[in-house]
Amino acid sequence: MSTLEFKDQKLPSLDHYATLAEKFIPARHAIFTTIEAAFVELLESRPAKVLVVGAGGGEEIVRLGQKNQSWSFVGVDTYEPMIELAHKRISANAPQANYELAAIPLADLEETDFDAATCILTAHFVPDDGSKLALFKDIRARLKPGAPLAIVDGVGTSGEPRTELLRRFWKQHALLNGADPEMVESNAENFRKVAVVSTERELELLAEAGFSDLQPIFKALAIEGWLAFA
Numbered sequence: 001m002s003t004l005e006f007k008d009q010k011l012p013s014l015d016h017y018a019t020l021a022e023k024f025i026p027a028r029h030a031i032f033t034t035i036e037a038a039f040v041e042l043l044e045s046r047p048a049k050v051l052v053v054g055a056g057g058g059e060e061i062v063r064l065g066q067k068n069q070s071w072s073f074v075g076v077d078t079y080e081p082m083i084e085l086a087h088k089r090i091s092a093n094a095p096q097a098n099y100e101l102a103a104i105p106l107a108d109l110e111e112t113d114f115d116a117a118t119c120i121l122t123a124h125f126v127p128d129d130g131s132k133l134a135l136f137k138d139i140r141a142r143l144k145p146g147a148p149l150a151i152v153d154g155v156g157t158s159g160e161p162r163t164e165l166l167r168r169f170w171k172q173h174a175l176l177n178g179a180d181p182e183m184v185e186s187n188a189e190n191f192r193k194v195a196v197v198s199t200e201r202e203l204e205l206l207a208e209a210g211f212s213d214l215q216p217i218f219k220a221l222a223i224e225g226w227l228a229f230a
């Protein structure tokens with residue numbers, strides 16, 4: 001079955017992406033604070049190079065780049081308009097951040113030896129037909145041994161009662177946050193078509209890519225996050 005790519009969703013205006021994401025992703029602000037907290041502890045305050053996979057929109061660099069001025073960021077994203085939005089948001093909200101962005105697949109990034117990586121709400125757009133495993137391997141290949149990856153994705157199995165119940169909660173959550181009901185319906189429809197996999201499958205793929213010591217760090221409805229070490 002072909003899966004829905006991020007760019008093929010009906011997105012009203014990319015300029016409103018961050019506001020909409022806050023309405024739709026439960027505890028979205030906490031995702032970034034949690035990851036920043038983990039990286040502050042793990043990287044201490046030494047200069048660190050952070051790889052951001054799916055850096056479109058700029059949230060990782062805005063949030064992690066505001067206070068941690070000894071860190072530098074390299075972000076990749078396959079969708080040029082989201083990279084443009086990232087440039088705009090970073091220059092408005094974290095102008096001091098030291099970063100580079102490229103609209104390329106990660107496999108084309110030559111740089112390696114990263115001290116940490118993030119992959120937030122991105123891998124669930126990559127099909128589980130060998131491509132998701134290849135993405136995880138490509139991340140690991142660019143990390144120093146033992147370096148942390150913070151990964152957050154939608155999880156679940158369409159049709160399974162527990163997943164369907166969480167998705168209904170997710171729709172109510174967006175409505176309670178003031179999201180437009182039509183958009184809630186169309187996003188819920190989209191979400192059925194993206195390449196979300198079960199928690200067990202996600203962890204299996206991360207382990208197969210060579211990550212170890214997988215630690216759950218986030219869960220809100222059907223969105224889960226882990227630290228995984230290269």
Ligand SMILES: C[S@@+](CC[C@H](N)C(=O)[O-])C[C@H]1O[C@@H](n2cnc3c(N)ncnc32)[C@H](O)[C@@H]1O
Pocket residue numbers: 006007021053054055056057058059060076077078079082105106119120121122125126135
């Ligand atoms: C839901 S957005 C999340 C953006 C950002 N990480 C955040 O949390 O705000 C998903 C992003 O993943 C990007 N994307 C999808 N497939 C990708 C891939 N294979 N490699 C890199 N980026 C990808 C999309 O273009 C989009 O910018």
